[in-house]
Amino acid sequence: MTETKTIRQKEDQITDDFSLFDDWMSKYEYIIELGKKLPLIDETYRNESYEVKGCQSKVWLNAELKDGLLYYKADSDAVITKGIISLLIEVLSGNKPEDILNADMDFINKIGLKEHLSPNRANGLNAMINKMKNFALKYSGENVN
Amino acid sequence: MTETKTIRQKEDQITDDFSLFDDWMSKYEYIIELGKKLPLIDETYRNESYEVKGCQSKVWLNAELKDGLLYYKADSDAVITKGIISLLIEVLSGNKPEDILNADMDFINKIGLKEHLSPNRANGLNAMINKMKNFALKYSGENVN
Amino acid sequence: MDAHTSNIESIDITKIREEFPILLRKISGQPIAYFDNAATSQKPLSVINAISEYYETINSNVHRGIHTLSEEATEAYENSREKVRRFINAQSSGEIVFTKGTTDGINLVASSFGTNVVGEGDEVIISEMEHHSNLVPWQNLCESRRAKLKYIPVNDKGELMMDEFRTMINEKTKLISVVYVSNSLGTVNPISEIIEIAHSFNIPVLVDAAQAAPHMKIDVSTLDCDFLAFSGHKMYGPTGIGILYGKEKHLESMPPYQFGGEMIKSVTYDNTVFNVLPYKFEAGTPNIAGAIVLGTAVDFMERLGHENIHNREMELLAHANKLFSEIGDIRIIGTAENKTSLISFIINGIHPYDTGSILDNFGIAVRTGFHCTQPLIEQRFKLPGTVRASFAFYNTFEEIDRLAAGIRKVKSMLL
Amino acid sequence: MDAHTSNIESIDITKIREEFPILLRKISGQPIAYFDNAATSQKPLSVINAISEYYETINSNVHRGIHTLSEEATEAYENSREKVRRFINAQSSGEIVFTKGTTDGINLVASSFGTNVVGEGDEVIISEMEHHSNLVPWQNLCESRRAKLKYIPVNDKGELMMDEFRTMINEKTKLISVVYVSNSLGTVNPISEIIEIAHSFNIPVLVDAAQAAPHMKIDVSTLDCDFLAFSGHKMYGPTGIGILYGKEKHLESMPPYQFGGEMIKSVTYDNTVFNVLPYKFEAGTPNIAGAIVLGTAVDFMERLGHENIHNREMELLAHANKLFSEIGDIRIIGTAENKTSLISFIINGIHPYDTGSILDNFGIAVRTGFHCTQPLIEQRFKLPGTVRASFAFYNTFEEIDRLAAGIRKVKSMLL
Numbered sequence A, B: 001m002t003e004t005k006t007i008r009q010k011e012d013q014i015t016d017d018f019s020l021f022d023d024w025m026s027k028y029e030y031i032i033e034l035g036k037k038l039p040l041i042d043e044t045y046r047n048e049s050y051e052v053k054g055c056q057s058k059v060w061l062n063a064e065l066k067d068g069l070l071y072y073k074a075d076s077d078a079v080i081t082k083g084i085i086s087l088l089i090e091v092l093s094g095n096k097p098e099d100i101l102n103a104d105m106d107f108i109n110k111i112g113l114k115e116h117l118s119p120n121r122a123n124g125l126n127a128m129i130n131k132m133k134n135f136a137l138k139y140s141g142e143n144v145n
Numbered sequence C, D: 001m002d003a004h005t006s007n008i009e010s011i012d013i014t015k016i017r018e019e020f021p022i023l024l025r026k027i028s029g030q031p032i033a034y035f036d037n038a039a040t041s042q043k044p045l046s047v048i049n050a051i052s053e054y055y056e057t058i059n060s061n062v063h064r065g066i067h068t069l070s071e072e073a074t075e076a077y078e079n080s081r082e083k084v085r086r087f088i089n090a091q092s093s094g095e096i097v098f099t100k101g102t103t104d105g106i107n108l109v110a111s112s113f114g115t116n117v118v119g120e121g122d123e124v125i126i127s128e129m130e131h132h133s134n135l136v137p138w139q140n141l142c143e144s145r146r147a148k149l150k151y152i153p154v155n156d157k158g159e160l161m162m163d164e165f166r167t168m169i170n171e172k173t174k175l176i177s178v179v180y181v182s183n184s185l186g187t188v189n190p191i192s193e194i195i196e197i198a199h200s201f202n203i204p205v206l207v208d209a210a211q212a213a214p215h216m217k218i219d220v221s222t223l224d225c226d227f228l229a230f231s232g233h234k235m236y237g238p239t240g241i242g243i244l245y246g247k248e249k250h251l252e253s254m255p256p257y258q259f260g261g262e263m264i265k266s267v268t269y270d271n272t273v274f275n276v277l278p279y280k281f282e283a284g285t286p287n288i289a290g291a292i293v294l295g296t297a298v299d300f301m302e303r304l305g306h307e308n309i310h311n312r313e314m315e316l317l318a319h320a321n322k323l324f325s326e327i328g329d330i331r332i333i334g335t336a337e338n339k340t341s342l343i344s345f346i347i348n349g350i351h352p353y354d355t356g357s358i359l360d361n362f363g364i365a366v367r368t369g370f371h372c373t374q375p376l377i378e379q380r381f382k383l384p385g386t387v388r389a390s391f392a393f394y395n396t397f398e399e400i401d402r403l404a405a406g407i408r409k410v411k412s413m414l415l
């Protein structure tokens, strides 16, 4: 599966999708749509140990390894945050931990997330990416040992 | 004596004297001369209780009442300070405490002390005048009671 | 009232706005509508230029210097203190301590005065609507002194429950610290009444005036408060400067808070004699430019006039309230009778973060979250945060129209 | 060396002086010769303009805001922290705490760290040449902890007596706090050696770098100091801002110093969880403009280059030393081998106040008095004060010529 679509390819796909929107409002509407479709995380994970610190809205995130590939699930109490994390999951989920660790997540700049997707998100965004990469780090370790 | 020369008259005299100098250096030299002539205060008064607070140089000041008139003595470890206090004594000494309390000491501005006689003096100067007036207050009280 | 004209003739809004260069900025292609005034106000050119002027003409360290620059800087510094004294009508300039800001001032009192008067088993009273800066210092003090911290409850309109307050006071109450104007609800508290009640029990009162200073005339002599703290940056002044007012008798009785240059009278290797008020509480080189230019901010406010500022802001608030009431699905948190020009709200079903993010793209700056009153928002009002639009006199009716339009748009996008 | 030409080609003095508007001022009809740089430095236009620019374009409260201005101000604020981190070569930006100044930083350590590590009967070592800001906090700490404060003695040249220092350390020594560069003598202390010795006994060291920051490259990683404090206003930056560097392990172990907004992670009515480093130590709205523009001052110094600044200042010092030696009746206090560009002196038989007052009338700004090191001047050197001329790279040989001529004039007037 990762053979057929790499992280880079998924990033390119999203960048392409976003290039079709010619104003921030359409981008927002798209992200909000994504947010609404985000597969909800199980109630049991909606607690502090799964919370991503540094976001103004609450974000819960979990990851599970299946056949050497890492799958993420998340939820948030804010829709835009949900949309953003849904993009991140779209790109990273279902990949090898090593590949996730190496992802530069450059598409975030390309699609204009940082300029238009409301400020402090920069912080929250980094926090989410860090948490996702931390899961990858943890499981890549497990793979090796 | 105060009948023959009031505080105001002494102030005017000093203002006249200073108006003859056309640069600050001559004023300084005059003040330094005055400073050197300042009648020294007795050793016994060179201690903390007679010290004027708020000057960068040390200043000691005492006053004594004789026949209803107040006479000041002072000393300082800096010559310019001595000169300044010598001017103050020249104006205030030998007057009734009430007259001293009422003196507006306006001549200080007129002779340009505040602009040219080195800055922080403004502080030290006020401290000296305050201490002198405090003596007057104390002795005017004694007169009344 | 025609919503788009101000009946205040004394403030020419178009002209006064020209004094605020930042208001010309565009955000996301739109002129900025700055509604985050409760976090920090924008600064007029007189304030900005006074900073440059200080550095370009008299910059020097204050006190003790005998050269001209030092004397001039000292004079400007002490002049500003005198301006502030008049601004809040304190008795003497020894009662005016320059601090870093409100937080610094409250910490000073908690540390130097609090540890003097609060002992084991004693009680301190604050309110449920305190800013963290007037809450966490008392939590800490009470924890370290094993004293009890009590909170005056807040009713659903966001007002202090004064009857409850009366019953909370007892012989163990050693200190009361209350916010004058709530930064998250806008409530103007009956601070005179609180002080009167407290004083009838001989209990000293600290007033957190961070949100009062920009909006109303403060008179510490009439209030008779024991301490009062505020920040320059919220009242059109620079960042990094604030004021702690304290009654002379208290300040005299308190140990210094910080130690170093300026706050000493004399030092030997064995012993230090501290300086007189207010210098005892101003250790180290102060924020000289900040202190001097706070005086410029005071000048600016007095030029506008408290009355004019108040009237203008009340008109803006009324306009916003009217528009908000027409939108629907909006819940306003804080509906006290006596309010400053601030609306905290949530759009039902929409997270404040989403609202704020979208508004930002319309060039509208609001604050979202807990506004440093987390227990009030989360525990008392059970909300994940609010959206706060806080108005200053320089805001316009048009900007508020845009805010209302923006909120409608948020609803259409998210609901 | 021709006294009137600089061999430093990298600093064009005429051009760089144009960046300091205040240097064009006249005092008593003469161009100012500003020799009070150790009290506070003058500011280049890049610094002054950066303040205006901040207020005119991005002024907003930092952190937690989601609107554009707030994000931009936060970014600028954190960028500046990162610049400072690089400037002193700290490991992480969590170790860089914005303070009000050196005094604030030292008080923070004395309060939060000192009370943790210093107990009854313990000992703290400082030196005889400490500024009051690095002396009185330790007097206070030792008094309240019933600990002993010991002073590393100073020899007649104004150098620390290192052999004595070695013998002062014992198992009761819990903390050493020493000035990097003396503000009244100019002595550059062997701070690396002090730290090495202290660490061999596992004793943490605080470095007062207020006078080091403007003159030399500071490298906390190489020094391996535990804490280091300095002020922005002495290194071409604004007033009201400073830096406390602390090793992460120490800062983590210390309780917060002030309580309020910014320094919390979450607050309930019962309990508060503090924020991560460095925010745990930054309660309340910081001096945002000050912090951001401190970064501009760092840029300015790095543009000039530490090497160039040092070389230029050493030339000025050499020139002054040469002229002073020709005058006669001058006693220089502080003749250490390793000095910064500062001369503390007295004219025999003349009170420093008289000298300073007269020099001021020639437009020459020197500082007179104890320079906040009263025990050093009064108890150690038995003087009623000194005259201090402290040079910055922007001073000129001509200005120093005027200083020498001024001193001759003082002598002729007073002796």
Ligand SMILES: Cc1ncc(COP(=O)(O)O)c(C=O)c1O
Residues within 6 Å of the ligand: C261, C284, C285, C286, D038, D039, D100, D101, D102, D103, D104, D131, D133, D134, D179, D181, D182, D183, D208, D210, D211, D231, D372
């Ligand atoms: C060596 C030294 N330490 C500490 C300080 C205190 O710095 P600040 O007054 O900026 O807090 C100074 C400057 O006055 C100093 O020269």
Ligand SMILES: Cc1ncc(COP(=O)(O)O)c(C=O)c1O
Residues within 6 Å of the ligand: C038, C039, C100, C101, C102, C103, C104, C131, C133, C134, C179, C181, C182, C183, C208, C210, C211, C231, C372, D261, D284, D285, D286
């Ligand atoms: C009511 C109130 N108290 C205290 C503060 C703290 O002020 P500062 O952050 O300027 O110290 C604020 C502002 O943030 C406030 O609104």
